[in-house]
Every structure is written in structure tokens, then in C-alpha cells.
Amino acid sequence: MTDNMENRNDIHSHRVVGSYIRTFWKKVAASFPGIRKRRLLTLTAASCCLLICSACGLSSPDATAVPPRIALITPAGTGELAEAIWLGTEAAAKENGAELITVEAYPSDGDVYTPAILDSAGSQMQVKQANINSQTLSRSAREQAQVKAAASALKQGASALLVDPLSEKALSDIIQEAQTTNSDGTIVPVIVLNDEFPVKGITSFISMDNVEAGRQAGQAMAELLEGKGHVALLGPDPLNSGLIQREQGVMEALEQYPDIQVEPKSICNTRDGCWQTVKQLLDQQEVDGFITLQEPASLGAADELNRRKSADKVRIVGFGSEQQQLEQLQEGVFDHLIVQNGYSAGYLGLNQAVARLNNQQVQARVLLETKLVSTDNMFWMDNQKLLFPFVQ
Amino acid sequence: MGVQLRSRLRSSRVSSIRFIITWSFSVFIVLVLTIMAMLLHDKFTQAAERSAELTTRQIVDQVSYNLEDYVRSMSHLYRAIEEHMLRDGTWEGELVDKQLDTLLSSREDIISITLLDSTGKLLKNRPTAELKTSAHVTQQGWFQSALRVPDHLSFSLPHIQNMYTGPYKWVVSMSKGITIRQNGQDRQVILLVDINFKQMDELSRRVSLGQRGYVYIIDESAGNIVYHPQQQLMYMGLKSENIEQALVASGSYEDEADGQKRLNTVKSVANIGWKIVGVAYLDEIMTTRQEVNGYLIRVLVVVLVLVILVSLFLSSSLTRPIRRMERKMKAVERGDFNVELPIEGPLEVERLSRRFNLMVNKIRTLMDEIIHEQEQKRRLELEALQAQINPHFLYNTLNSVVRMVGMSRNEEVITMITSLSRLFRISLSQGKTIITIREELEHAQHYLTIQQMRFKRKFNFTIKADDTFLDCLTLKLVLQPLIENAIVHGIEYHMDEGSIEVDVYREDNKLVFRITDNGVGMTEEQMSGLLSGRPVVKSGAGSGVAVRNVHDRIRLYYGEGFGLEFASELEEGTTVWVRIPIQSQQKEGEPDDRQYGE
Numbered sequence: 001m002t003d004n005m006e007n008r009n010d011i012h013s014h015r016v017v018g019s020y021i022r023t024f025w026k027k028v029a030a031s032f033p034g035i036r037k038r039r040l041l042t043l044t045a046a047s048c049c050l051l052i053c054s055a056c057g058l059s060s061p062d063a064t065a066v067p068p069r070i071a072l073i074t075p076a077g078t079g080e081l082a083e084a085i086w087l088g089t090e091a092a093a094k095e096n097g098a099e100l101i102t103v104e105a106y107p108s109d110g111d112v113y114t115p116a117i118l119d120s121a122g123s124q125m126q127v128k129q130a131n132i133n134s135q136t137l138s139r140s141a142r143e144q145a146q147v148k149a150a151a152s153a154l155k156q157g158a159s160a161l162l163v164d165p166l167s168e169k170a171l172s173d174i175i176q177e178a179q180t181t182n183s184d185g186t187i188v189p190v191i192v193l194n195d196e197f198p199v200k201g202i203t204s205f206i207s208m209d210n211v212e213a214g215r216q217a218g219q220a221m222a223e224l225l226e227g228k229g230h231v232a233l234l235g236p237d238p239l240n241s242g243l244i245q246r247e248q249g250v251m252e253a254l255e256q257y258p259d260i261q262v263e264p265k266s267i268c269n270t271r272d273g274c275w276q277t278v279k280q281l282l283d284q285q286e287v288d289g290f291i292t293l294q295e296p297a298s299l300g301a302a303d304e305l306n307r308r309k310s311a312d313k314v315r316i317v318g319f320g321s322e323q324q325q326l327e328q329l330q331e332g333v334f335d336h337l338i339v340q341n342g343y344s345a346g347y348l349g350l351n352q353a354v355a356r357l358n359n360q361q362v363q364a365r366v367l368l369e370t371k372l373v374s375t376d377n378m379f380w381m382d383n384q385k386l387l388f389p390f391v392q
Numbered sequence: 393m394g395v396q397l398r399s400r401l402r403s404s405r406v407s408s409i410r411f412i413i414t415w416s417f418s419v420f421i422v423l424v425l426t427i428m429a430m431l432l433h434d435k436f437t438q439a440a441e442r443s444a445e446l447t448t449r450q451i452v453d454q455v456s457y458n459l460e461d462y463v464r465s466m467s468h469l470y471r472a473i474e475e476h477m478l479r480d481g482t483w484e485g486e487l488v489d490k491q492l493d494t495l496l497s498s499r500e501d502i503i504s505i506t507l508l509d510s511t512g513k514l515l516k517n518r519p520t521a522e523l524k525t526s527a528h529v530t531q532q533g534w535f536q537s538a539l540r541v542p543d544h545l546s547f548s549l550p551h552i553q554n555m556y557t558g559p560y561k562w563v564v565s566m567s568k569g570i571t572i573r574q575n576g577q578d579r580q581v582i583l584l585v586d587i588n589f590k591q592m593d594e595l596s597r598r599v600s601l602g603q604r605g606y607v608y609i610i611d612e613s614a615g616n617i618v619y620h621p622q623q624q625l626m627y628m629g630l631k632s633e634n635i636e637q638a639l640v641a642s643g644s645y646e647d648e649a650d651g652q653k654r655l656n657t658v659k660s661v662a663n664i665g666w667k668i669v670g671v672a673y674l675d676e677i678m679t680t681r682q683e684v685n686g687y688l689i690r691v692l693v694v695v696l697v698l699v700i701l702v703s704l705f706l707s708s709s710l711t712r713p714i715r716r717m718e719r720k721m722k723a724v725e726r727g728d729f730n731v732e733l734p735i736e737g738p739l740e741v742e743r744l745s746r747r748f749n750l751m752v753n754k755i756r757t758l759m760d761e762i763i764h765e766q767e768q769k770r771r772l773e774l775e776a777l778q779a780q781i782n783p784h785f786l787y788n789t790l791n792s793v794v795r796m797v798g799m800s801r802n803e804e805v806i807t808m809i810t811s812l813s814r815l816f817r818i819s820l821s822q823g824k825t826i827i828t829i830r831e832e833l834e835h836a837q838h839y840l841t842i843q844q845m846r847f848k849r850k851f852n853f854t855i856k857a858d859d860t861f862l863d864c865l866t867l868k869l870v871l872q873p874l875i876e877n878a879i880v881h882g883i884e885y886h887m888d889e890g891s892i893e894v895d896v897y898r899e900d901n902k903l904v905f906r907i908t909d910n911g912v913g914m915t916e917e918q919m920s921g922l923l924s925g926r927p928v929v930k931s932g933a934g935s936g937v938a939v940r941n942v943h944d945r946i947r948l949y950y951g952e953g954f955g956l957e958f959a960s961e962l963e964e965g966t967t968v969w970v971r972i973p974i975q976s977q978q979k980e981g982e983p984d985d986r987q988y989g990e
């Protein structure tokens with residue numbers, strides 16, 4: 001019964017309120033003569049909408065642009081260099097608020113450092129291609145894998161590519177991919193690490209000055225030999241201009257010393273091959289110093305010298321900073337190593353990519369400082385940081 | 393065009409309600425908002441800065457605490473190792489080995505335990521391994537500091553451990569020069585425990601201070617970088633930290649790097665002599681002043697636009713009825729009193745409208761009253777005039793009658809008296825002011841008859857009128873004063889026999905009475921004087937106002953465009969035209985077939 005009463009009251013009060021509202025509305029409408037009720041309604045609604053919209057627009061801060069997605073095609077370089085490059089790109093990505101994705105073309109040589117902690121800020125994506133044993137991969141297969149990896153990165157929406165190309169052909173293919181498969185009509189910039197190729201369409205080259213590095217190596221060798229002796233060059237088929245330039249630099253430096261005879265360059269592509277080559281060379285003639293133009297050659301030469309226990313007699317100036325090379329350097333098998341600063345390469349490469357994406361000034365060529373480390377100074381604090389870029 | 397422009401100019405004049413409302417609203421609201429914004433702005437930014445500072449401080453404190461904790465636990469571990477290894481002055485024995493192995497396996501971040509003598513000779517190590525000669529142990533920092541400060545546990549900076557084969561690892565070396573008694577001799581040994589730096593690295597790396605913030609660690613004694621997430625970059629000279637400032641600072645300070653403001657928070661880590669510096673980018677951890685300013689400006693602009701719109705809408709809806717009122721008032725100004733404002737709009741306007749309507753009504757009634765009064769006045773004047781005229785005329789007429797009686801001209805007496813009575817009957821005409829033309833003409837005829845007799849037939853008269861007009865209406869007593877005028881001024885002093893002709897005819901849509909005499913005529917001056925109401929030099933009896941009175945009455949009654957017109961030539965005569973509108977009688981009067989004229 002009371003319920004009924006209440007209900008009735010409710011209904012009544014609703015009606016009353018309704019009528020109040022109606023009368024109020026009428027009054028309001030009456031106070032704006034010359035405007036029809038409908039128009040008044042629409043006006044009110046419109047102004048409300050405007051207010052709300054503006055308020056919404058104001059309350060949300062400027063929508064931040066989607067962070068650019070930049071792909072690093074790994075491995076960039078070999079083994080630990082590749083890791084250092086990856087660390088550098090990661091640091092730069094975090095700093096610039098970019099998103100770094102890494103696309104693996106093929107497993108890298110040597111121990112791969114995988115960070116224990118994936119930084120949550122810079123989201124990482126490890127995309128594995130078919131996991132093929134790199135040892136069994138022929139060179140052309142690797143090149144194809146690299147081009148595929150680049151294409152895959154572009155499919156994933158990469159707006160810039162960082163790559164250490166295996167060859168000029170691979171790089172051309174990658175650039176073609178970058179220029180054809182882009183979705184929104186903008187050219188995807190390609191940044192080349194550790195290398196230089198005379199290929200059009202490269203946004204930026206990040207590498208050490210190979211001629212200068214060669215000169216440093218030659219100079220160091222000359223000083224080791226005190227200006228006289230036989231020097232042999234060791235290196236692979238020069239597929240890229242970087243190696244040719246290194247050689248050129250070495251020759252330039254050694255030409256200053258008339259008492260140093262430079263043997264014709266020996267070609268060897270793998271550690272074992274180079275080991276054999278060095279063995280033959282040492283068997284056939286007197287060699288006082290080897291200048292090895294990249295990691296496998298360096299390691300091959302060191303293997304032979306270790307075998308002969310004549311490390312103190314024959315000097316080696318090598319290129320690279322692989323763990324084994326560093327061990328040999330500590331032991332004095334190598335006298336000098338020319339070290340590439342992979343971290344800086346990655347860092348600067350990514351910075352260039354971001355600059356290009358933001359339409360800022362981009363350097364077409366970024367030269368990295370080359371570092372010559374020796375047995376004596378390899379554990380200096382600064383050199384430690386260069387040679388051992390990550391904590392494990 | 394011009395009118396529009398002018399009205400627009402007028403409507404946008406500074407004093408218009410619309411303008412006042414719009415701008416005062418806008419200015420007031422924006423002013424209030426600005427003041428609020430300013431007040432809030434400072435408070436807000438201060439609070440933001442404080443909270444940002446507090447947050448970074450807390451984070452840095454946390455890192456510091458974690459590191460201290462870690463260092464403390466490592467110190468404990470070192471002491472435990474020392475305890476187990478050198479308790480009995482010897483480090484040989486299976487028990488020691490076992491205990492050390494247990495300790496090693498319990499903590500995975502211990503990389504190696506090494507015991508050396510003061511010459512750098514290896515006494516014992518765990519895990520057992522060959523010492524590299526190329527490591528030059530005696531030249532290492534931890535070795536030298538252990539010798540330099542014996543019995544003090546020192547922590548080295550992170551460095552690469554290069555004593556053993558295997559992968560190079562970043563370690564922090566704990567070393568201490570310990571004097572033990574062996575075989576009755578004091579002997580100094582150095583116990584080195586290398587701990588993996590990874591743990592500390594992770595502790596520091598995990599820290600997030602905004603998107604790009606980080607912590608770095610420096611060594612308090614020399615300001616070396618112990619840990620920096622980008623030490624590679626520092627090494628390459630691509631990045632630098634202001635270590636001097638961090639060294640001397642305590643608490644927080646702001647600095648700038650690459651044009652970006654950063655908040656640095658410093659905290660020392662006990663027991664190890666390190667200092668943690670937390671770097672947070674201000675633009676990330678707090679909304680900067682520019683952002684707040686931009687936001688406020690946007691708010692202000694939007695509000696301003698809204699306010700202007702709303703106040704325009706408001707003011708126009710307020711001023712619309714006022715403008716309508718103005719239009720009506722203009723109409724009133726022009727003399728149209730038949731206006732009425734609709735009672736609507738805002739309350740005040742409603743009231744005003746009501747008042748205005750009342751006022752206009754009042755004016756209307758007053759005007760009506762005035763017109764009425766004027767008419768009354770005129771009627772009274774007229775009546776007074778008639779009352780003035782009639783006795784005079786009566787007196788003259790009666791005088792003539794008496795004369796005629798004296799001369800026994802009974803016939804004429806009868807005619808005269810009859811005419812007189814007729815005359816009076818028509819002039820009274822039951823108080824009506826409007827009579828038919830027929831009556832008016834009859835009146836004139838009787839008057840003329842009487843006057844003819846009085847003036848001993850000094851003149852003749854004819855009255856001509858079309859029958860069609862006889863039933864039309866006219867104001868009464870129009871002709872009599874004019875005829876009187878013609879007789880008294882025109883003919884009385886004329887030598888020859890006079891004649892007076894009265895015609896009624898139609899001219900366009902007007903009815904015209906024409907009274908022509910062949911009297912002495914008038915000068916131009918006299919003629920204009922007749923209608924302007926200046927008293928004319930009178931040449932005989934009569935009011936002198938009569939003619940003017942006729943003219944005024946016609947004008948008053950029928951409006952402009954009607955009235956009298958004179959044409960006169962001296963010694964030739966005068967013609968008067970009386971123009972009135974053609975008005976048919978509403979009711980059919982009785983047909984009167986009487987012929988006028990003789």
C-alpha cells in the first residue's frame with residue numbers, strides 16, 4: 001500500500017518536474033524571440049558540442065607521432081662487432097624514442113651476446129629467418145638471405161634500414177627493395193654500416209676511414225720492424241671497397257720506408273685458408289711481419305704463429321676485435337689490432353636514420369675514429385670500454 | 393549600401409549594448425581566466441617540479457640502497473671467504489676447498505677467488521686455473537691498493553678480468569692485504585674476490601627516469617665513471633657528463649645538455665666510495681612551463697571564441713526587441729500613433745514595451761482629446777460667430793421688415809419673413825453641421841432674397857446647380873458668408889446694378905461652388921488678407937472673420953486641398969471658388985424638385 005502511494009507520488013513528481021522543465025524551456029525560448037525553438041535547440045547543441053570538442057582537444061596533449069620503426073639487419077659485421085653495433089643502435093633508439101627491430105639474415109659467427117634484459121622502453125623484436133648454420137652457407141646464399149631480411153624488415157613497416165651489406169650486389173638489391181616496397185610513397189633510407197660501396201641511393205655511410213686505418217696499420221708495422229724487413233699482406237678477395245682502401249692505406253704508409261719490402265698480397269678467405277697461406281709463406285720465405293686485413297686472416301695468421309711458437313719473432317698487425325684476437329693480443333701474438341668501434345657505428349647510424357626521417361641534415365659519410373690498440377694499452381680504462389662494450 | 397554601412401557602423405558603435413555586453417563579457421572572463429591561470433600556473437609548475445624532484449630522488453635513493461645492499465652482501469661474502477680460507481693461517485686442505493666451493497656455488501656472481509702473496513705469486517685460487525703471465529698482476533689497481541692500505545677491503549672500479557683464460561668479463565675486484573701468521577712468521581697475502589659487474593650493471597640499467605632518463609655512477613675519489621649506460625659514447629666524445637658538478641653536488645641540481653634541461657639527483661653509496669647520479673629529462677618527467685603556457689593559451693582562445701559567440705547571441709537577442717522598439721518609436725516620431733509593440737522578450741523589454749504602449753495610447757487619447765477640444769473650440773467659435781452674425785442680420789432684416797410694414801408692402805413683408813424663417817430653420821438644421829447641397833442652396837437663396845429686398849433690388853442673382861449634386865453633402869453655412877461678403881463688400885458700393893451668380897459644378901473629383909459678383913473687386917493685398925486671417929479694413933458691417941472661418945472650417949473638416957480660392961479685379965468683380973469633396977448622402981433624402989433661380 002505504501003509502495004503504491006510512493007509510486008504514485010513518484011509519478012506525480014515526475015510529471016510535475018516534467019512540466020516545470022517544459023515551462024522553463026518555454027520561458028527560455030520566449031526570452032530569445034525571433035529564434036525558433038528548433039533553432040535554439042540546435043544552437044545550444046552546437047555550442048555544447050563545440051565546447052566539449054574543444055575541451056577534449058585541449059585535455060589531450062598534442063598527439064605524439066608514432067615512433068619511427070628502424071630495422072637493423074643483423075649480423076652487422078662479425079661476432080662481437082655485430083653485438084657492439086646492436087648495442088649502439090639500441091642506445092640511440094632509446095635516446096631518440098625510436099623503435100628498433102632487428103631482423104636476422106643468418107646466424108652470426110662467434111658467440112652472440114644476447115642481452116639478459118630486454119629494455120622495455122625500446123621494444124625489441126628479434127626476427128629469425130630460417131635458422132641455417134652459417135658455416136654451410138655459401139656467400140651468395142648469405143647475400144640472398146640479407147636481401148630477404150631487408151625485405152622482411154620493410155614488410156614489418158620499417159621506415160629506415162641499417163645494414164652492413166655483404167657485397168655491392170646485395171646492397172643494390174636491398175636499395176631496390178627499399179625503393180619499391182615502401183607503402184606510403186616515401187623513400188626508405190638505407191644506412192650502410194662498416195662499409196662503403198659506390199652505390200646510389202644510400203642515405204649515409206657509417207664506417208671507419210679505411211685508408212687511414214690502413215695507414216695506421218702500415219705505420220705501426222714499420223715502427224715494429226724499425227723500418228726494415230719483409231711485410232706480407234693477408235686478406236680476402238676484395239669484394240668491397242673497404243678492404244681495398246685498407247690495403248691502399250697500408251701501401252701508402254709502407255712506401256715511406258724504403259727498407260721494407262712488401263710482398264704481393266696473399267688471398268685467403270677463411271681462418272683455415274689463411275692459416276695454410278701463412279704456413280706456406282713462412283715455409284717459402286722470410287717474413288718479418290704480417291698485416292692482416294680482417295678477422296679470419298688475422299686469426300689464421302695467429303694460429304700459425306702460435307703453432308710455430310715464433311710469435312715474438314714475426315709481428316702481426318691485424319684488424320678486428322674478436323675475443324680470440326683480444327686474447328692473442330694480450331698474449332702478445334698480435335702486436336697491434338685496429339679496432340672498429342661498432343657501438344659508435346650503430347649509434348651514429350641510427351641517429352642518421354632518425355635525422356633523415358625528421359628531414360634534418362644528414363651526413364652522407366660519417367667517419368669513425370679508428371683505434372690502434374696494443375698489448376700494452378689494451379687494458380687501459382678507455383680501451384677496455386672500446387674492446388669490451390658489454391657486460392656479461 | 394550606404395544605409396547598410398551606416399547602420400552597421402551604428403550597431404558596432406562602442407556605446408551599443410551589443411558591443412558593451414560582448415566585450416565586457418569577453419574581457420572580464422578572459423581576465424579572470426588569465427589571472428586564475430597565472431595563479432595556478434606557478435603553483436602547478438612548482439608542484440610539478442617538486443614532485444618530479446621527489447620522484448627522481450626516490451628512484452635514485454632506491455638504486456643507491458640496492459647497490460649498498462649488494463655491496464654489503466658482497467662484503468659479508470668476502471668476510472666469509474676470508475674467514476674460511478685464512479682462519480687457521482693456512483689455506484690448504486680439503487675442508488677449505490669444500491667450503492670455498494660451497495660459497496662459490498651459492499653466489500653465481502663470484503667469478504673467482506684468488507690468493508696471492510705480496511710479489512704477485514699465486515698461492516691458491518678457486519676455481520682452480522692458470523694465472524696468465526700477460527696479466528701483470530702486480531700492476532693491477534686492486535693489487536696496489538691492497539698493498540697500499542692493508543687490512544682494508546677496497547673495491548676496484550669495474551674492469552676487465554684478464555688473469556684467467558676464458559671470456560673476458562667485467563668485474564669489480566674486492567681486495568685486501570691481510571697479514572697472517574704462518575710458521576711463526578708474519579706474512580702478507582692478498583685476497584682477491586672478483587664479482588661479476590653484471591648485477592650492478594643491471595641494477596643501474598633497470599632504472600627508468602622517464603623515457604630517456606638514466607643513472608650513472610662515478611667514483612667519488614677521482615671522478616672516474618664507474619658505470620654509464622652510454623660509456624661508449626662518452627669514450628667516443630659523443631656524450632659528456634658534467635662530473636665535476638656531480639662530484640661536489642649533494643641533493644639535486646639542474647643542468648643542460650644538448651639544449652635540454654635535465655634534473656640531476658646525486659646520492660652517495662656507502663662503503664664503496666661511489667656516487668650515483670640520476671639524470672632525468674625535465675620535459676619528460678614534468679609538463680614544462682611552455683607546455684602549460686601553450687595549454688592555457690589554447691584554453692583562453694577557445695573560451696574567448698565561445699564567450700564572444702555566446703555574448704553576441706545574447707546581446708543580439710537582448711537588443712533585437714530594443715531595436716524593434718526604436719523602429720516603432722521612429723514611426724511615432726513620424727506621426728503614426730497607431731503602433732503597438734508586442735509584449736514579449738526579456739522581462740525589462742516586456743515592461744518597456746508595455747510602458748511604451750501605454751504611453752502611445754496616452755498620446756493617442758490626448759491627441760484625440762486635443763482634436764476633439766479644438767473642434768469643440770471651433771464649433772463654439774462658429775456658434776459664437778453665428779450667434780454674433782445672426783442677431784445683426786436679424787436686426788437689419790427686421791428693420792427692413794418694419795420699414796416695409798410702414799410702407800404697407802405686405803407682399804414683400806410676407807416673402808421676407810418667410811425667407812427669414814426658412815433661413816433660420818436651415819441654419820439650425822437640428823444642430824447638424826452637414827447638410828445637403830439642396831438645403832445649402834436653399835439657404836443661400838433665402839438669404840439672397842432677403843438681402844435683395846433690403847437692398848431694394850440693387851442686384852440680381854442666379855443659382856445654378858445640376859440635379860445630380862443636390863443630394864450630396866456639404867458643410868453648412870458655406871455660401872452665406874461668401875454671399876454676404878459679395879453683397880456687403882462688392883455690390884453695396886457699386887454704382888451699376890449688381891449681379892451674383894452661384895454655380896455648382898464638378899471639377900475632377902471635387903464639387904465646386906462658384907460665387908461670382910460684378911462688384912468693386914479687391915486688391916491682391918485684400919485677397920491674401922482674406923485667407924491669412926489678418927483683419928481687413930472693413931468697409932461696413934460684418935464680422936470680417938466669416939470668410940476665413942469658412943475656409944478654415946472646410947480645411948478642418950475635409951483636410952488640405954479643399955477650401956476657398958479668390959480671383960478678383962478691381963471694378964470688374966470677384967469670383968470665389970469653394971471646393972469640397974463629393975460626398976453622397978448615406979440615406980436617400982427626399983427628392984426636391986424645386987428649381988432655383990429666377
